[in-house]
Amino acid sequence: MKIVFYENQSISRLYPIAYTRPAFDIFCGAATLYQVVAEIFKAPIDYFVRPEILNTTAKKFPANKSFSENILYLDASLIPAFNSALELLSLIKEKKQCLIKNQDKIIGFYASEPGLEIATLIKTEFKSVENGFESVNINWPIMNYCWETIIFNQKILHANLTYLKNQYQEFKPGVFVGQDVTLPENAVFETSEGIIIIDDYTKILPFTYLAGPIYIGKNCLIKEFASIKSNCCFGSVCKVGGEVEATIIQGYANKQHYGFLGHSYLGEWINIAAGTSNSDLKNTYSNIRIGGVETGQQFLGTVIGDFSRTAINTSIFTGRIIGVSSFVYGTITRDIVSFSNYAAHLGCVIVLDLPVAIKAQQSMFARRSREQTTVDTDLLAQVFEATREERNKQDICPGKLEFKI
Numbered sequence: 001m002k003i004v005f006y007e008n009q010s011i012s013r014l015y016p017i018a019y020t021r022p023a024f025d026i027f028c029g030a031a032t033l034y035q036v037v038a039e040i041f042k043a044p045i046d047y048f049v050r051p052e053i054l055n056t057t058a059k060k061f062p063a064n065k066s067f068s069e070n071i072l073y074l075d076a077s078l079i080p081a082f083n084s085a086l087e088l089l090s091l092i093k094e095k096k097q098c099l100i101k102n103q104d105k106i107i108g109f110y111a112s113e114p115g116l117e118i119a120t121l122i123k124t125e126f127k128s129v130e131n132g133f134e135s136v137n138i139n140w141p142i143m144n145y146c147w148e149t150i151i152f153n154q155k156i157l158h159a160n161l162t163y164l165k166n167q168y169q170e171f172k173p174g175v176f177v178g179q180d181v182t183l184p185e186n187a188v189f190e191t192s193e194g195i196i197i198i199d200d201y202t203k204i205l206p207f208t209y210l211a212g213p214i215y216i217g218k219n220c221l222i223k224e225f226a227s228i229k230s231n232c233c234f235g236s237v238c239k240v241g242g243e244v245e246a247t248i249i250q251g252y253a254n255k256q257h258y259g260f261l262g263h264s265y266l267g268e269w270i271n272i273a274a275g276t277s278n279s280d281l282k283n284t285y286s287n288i289r290i291g292g293v294e295t296g297q298q299f300l301g302t303v304i305g306d307f308s309r310t311a312i313n314t315s316i317f318t319g320r321i322i323g324v325s326s327f328v329y330g331t332i333t334r335d336i337v338s339f340s341n342y343a344a345h346l347g348c349v350i351v352l353d354l355p356v357a358i359k360a361q362q363s364m365f366a367r368r369s370r371e372q373t374t375v376d377t378d379l380l381a382q383v384f385e386a387t388r389e390e391r392n393k394q395d396i397c398p399g400k401l402e403f404k405i
Helices: 033-041 051-060 082-091 118-123 148-167 354-367 374-386 388-393
Strands: 002-006 045-048 071-075 098-102 105-111 135-137 169-172 175-177 188-190 196-198 209-211 214-216 232-234 243-245 248-251 260-262 265-268 302-304 320-322 340-343 348-351
Touching: 002 033, 033 045, 033 071, 033 082, 051 374, 071 118, 082 148, 148 196, 148 214, 148 248, 354 374, 374 388
Parallel strands: 002 045, 002 071, 098 135, 175 196, 188 209, 196 214, 214 232, 232 248, 243 260, 248 265, 265 302, 302 320
Antiparallel strands: 071 105, 098 105, 169 175, 340 348
């Protein structure tokens, strides 16, 4: 068997998260879809993604072009749930070919006939063959909007950690650790609502409070007096402090000072400055709308794209989205388009020029001993061009960062 991921026609709804990565590499529930499928199916993986992220994707995930008579095509926006992947593996064991559905939504296709025009079928998301093939149904949702990562994370994190825990050593009841993890005697682990996994080489500093379910990735640092509450999952190489709840951090991000971060998603290479806090609950306690869409959620915080930063004491209103490579200051009351220098309260909203973004990326990479390549800079350039029209609509123009106080 071979696995092939394809991105659906609604991929833009996953921006700004998916501007810089394929949908199958979005971190949620302590894993990505790529990790889940590789673990469960143990098969070579290939993919169809947008041309603008192909080089970046190939750098991290070399595509496997080997031939196979049996190919499982999967929507790259599926949530990374181990239990769902296990169920699908069981369902297709005795099949030669079939459509795979979640309720009425086609989420995949299992084919054993190499003569099928797969590229054409993917463009139609396999709807053109809907009536010609047997269907199997499975409860495996896809992420339709970027903020749904936060919702699904709360739904699948406990089950995913339960699946993963056997790969770790149990330090104390409900607390599982990897290699060379540093744990202080005075840390508090609350596991009555879910288990805690702390991955290899991570260091927990004294006087911290952790309430499961929580996943903390490799080479992370949890600062002293941090309060990490349920449904948090952090990718590799993160520094986290202050109060954090129900939040995903993709990886390589810093939120190491005081301030609250709740029901949010942070991408990679982000810096959250001291005192930055976000709201995840409206004063009216009513459900939150994001981008004009009713989320049905009372608690939702912020979504921040890769390479963005906040200034000291930044305050982010409920349900705000901040794009890729934006620097924000003060009080954020609206969504922020990518490549913005945003300090509206000080009378300054201008474009964050591409050369500045590239230089900032180089500086961030150097702090983690990573070399900046043309693949990295080309990706920033492509996102810059892709979001130019959005900046023009908001009259965000080039200029000098000058505060009118």
